[in-house]
Amino acid sequence: MAFDIYKAVTDRIIGMLEQGIIPWEKPWAGMAGGARNYVTQKPYSLMNQLLLGGDGEWMSMKQCNERGGKVKKGSKAHMVVFWKVNQYEDRDGAGHIKTDSKGNIVMKMVPILRYYNVFRVEDCEGIEPHGVPVQNYNEPIEAAEKAFNAYLTRSGVQFHRVVGDRAYYRPSTDEIVLPHWEQFKSAEEYYSTAFHEATHSTGHKDRLNRFPENALEAAFGSESYSKEELVAEIGSAACLCKLGIETSGTIRNSAAYIQNWLKALQNDKRLIVNAAGRAEKAVAMIFGENGDANAVD
Numbered sequence: 357m358a359f360d361i362y363k364a365v366t367d368r369i370i371g372m373l374e375q376g377i378i379p380w381e382k383p384w385a386g387m388a389g390g391a392r393n394y395v396t397q398k399p400y401s402l403m404n405q406l407l408l409g410g411d412g413e414w415m416s417m418k419q420c421n422e423r424g425g426k427v428k429k430g431s432k433a434h435m436v437v438f439w440k441v442n443q444y445e446d447r448d449g450a451g452h453i454k455t456d457s458k459g460n461i462v463m464k465m466v467p468i469l470r471y472y473n474v475f476r477v478e479d480c481e482g483i484e485p486h487g488v489p490v491q492n493y494n495e496p497i498e499a500a501e502k503a504f505n506a507y508l509t510r511s512g513v514q515f516h517r518v519v520g521d522r523a524y525y526r527p528s529t530d531e532i533v534l535p536h537w538e539q540f541k542s543a544e545e546y547y548s549t550a551f552h553e554a555t556h557s558t559g560h561k562d563r564l565n566r567f568p569e570n571a572l573e574a575a576f577g578s579e580s581y582s583k584e585e586l587v588a589e590i591g592s593a594a595c596l597c598k599l600g601i602e603t604s605g606t607i608r609n610s611a612a613y614i615q616n617w618l619k620a621l622q623n624d625k626r627l628i629v630n631a632a633g634r635a636e637k638a639v640a641m642i643f644g645e646n647g648d649a650n651a652v653d
Contacts, residue, residue: 369590394419420475435474438471506644514532564634
């Protein structure tokens with residue numbers, strides 16, 4: 357009997373779901389080669405990297421002064437933000453302090469957004485920049501790169517990589533947008549995300565016509581949206597399995613992602629099997645397995 361990729365993928369996913377709750381982990385973060393703090397040499401959060409709008413080393417005036425430096429006159433300060441969590445005694449409507457069943461005071465955690473200003477190290481006199489940190493960039497996986505690019509060429513889907521915190525397919529412009537290559541934890545996670553969005557793109561009206569005509573029906577969190585997310589994630593997992601680059605991390609994250617959407621669909625695992633049927637058609641289109649002369653070997 358021939359190996360059935362879709363049955364193997366769905367069986368593994370369902371097996372993981374039956375083990376209990378699996379936390380989904382976002383497969384991308386900030387850029388290691390982006391803006392970083394001079395003192396800690398750690399990259400700023402993605403939000404702050406976007407605020408700073410550039411790479412290099414940055415430091416606060418206090419950090420500069422503490423190291424015997426001085427911010428050059430006329431230098432432009434840039435804002436970075438962080439969340440600070442304050443604790444307060446929780447009170448009821450009458451102003452009385454709340455306690456738990458053991459008599460302990462209940463504390464209320466309140467996150468507050470704070471900010472401070474930083475300067476480029478080049479704008480600080482008496483401060484020597486560190487060298488450019490050695491970075492371990494993800495290397496493209498040839499078979500996956502070939503498959504993805506071949507699909508883009510055949511389909512005409514537009515593709516952009518940007519430094520950002522979102523990965524998406526936009527039907528109105530027929531384009532896939534992914535975070536920058538360096539933001540991903542591994543090459544496998546990058547391709548998992550890329551093929552997730554590629555699977556979405558096969559639903560375009562000029563391809564497999566999988567999206568409802570009524571835009572409201574496809575709104576985030578709706579049943580049709582949730583089902584489409586199952587299709588896209590199973591399609592992605594099948595693509596990685598087909599290419600031989602699936603890892604325990606990617607399949608676990610796929611199961612966790614699907615688990616989140618199943619909650620919106622009454623946890624009906626049969627929907628995974630139904631979604632796998634649609635995903636199979638999508639993956640066939642991505643790999644050109646429909647008689648296309650430009651199909652990937």
